[in-house]
Amino acid sequence: MQNRWSWIKGGIILGIFIILATWSYRPVGVSSSYSTAVSLISVLISEDLFGSNPYLLKYSEWGWQEMLVIGIFFGGLISCRVSGGHGISTIPDSWGKRFGASSALRFLHAFLGGFLIIFGARMAGGCTSGHIISGGSLLIVGSLVFGLMVYISGIIMAKILYNEGIR
């Protein structure tokens, strides 16, 4: 495990980042960029689909947030390399202990989970970045409720998956 920041250090740095990002341009968000990516891919595959779908039309511009998302990937890459990252992996430790060694099953969980997070985020109009971090730091009621629902729902799903009582 790489040397990670303590929660206090991480919280302070993330808090300062939120302030600077919001001040520099806008509160951060991520999930709508998945819609933008799909929109731009759909243009290449089927112009009928792109042109007839109001949602894809709405999210068809490449802007600050899409560059932010690209940046997130490179930031992770830089940080991982500098910290001495541990290379390629397919199965997380605690998942493997519970579900075994099948990469295929892990990839299926990840795919389904990915489907649900973006579907849920678009339905709610934001994700952990857009609602919980940005919306929370703006004291937005809807965002705080979203955060609460995410945590409660995640606790229940984890209980189902790991078949444990809630401590």
Place this chain on the structure above:
Amino acid sequence: MNILILGLGTGIIFGIIIQKIGASDYDTILGAFRLKDLKIPKVVLLAISIGSVGIAMLNRFGVTPLYLLPFPVFGIVIGGIIFGSGMALSGYCPGSTLVAISEGKIDAIFCLLGGLTGALFYALIYPYIRFYTEELLNLGKISISSLLGINHLYASLIFVALILASLYFFDRTKDASKK
């Protein structure tokens, strides 16, 4: 400065932060949902409390607006439930997926593909559900300060005080329970 370059730079910093706090780590995220490792919730709570005071001050001095989001109850609640179950299933969120991929986690690539599929599916059914998720029971752009009718800066100071107090006492009781 070019807005796109600004976005890229902001994202790079964000990605570094996500990686350094361990938010792209399945075991850490599930640890939070399994109530075994509350590091990420504590980081997020501390960050948004600091952020709220800073943004409130910037707003007070007229430097930045309060970018309020609406509260469509069904979209938020049902979307949140769906999102939470997905996050417990994958161990990733839309942003941390990208950091995870950059760390070499192959399963995160499948999470990304699932996410793009989910985005496509949502776009396809959007016209049929948007009334329910956006318009029906939309409480508007309410913040804690507007809801309670108090000054936003005061609200953020109360917010940060409550969060810091909770974090402090939570940490103390946790340490006390360790032999």
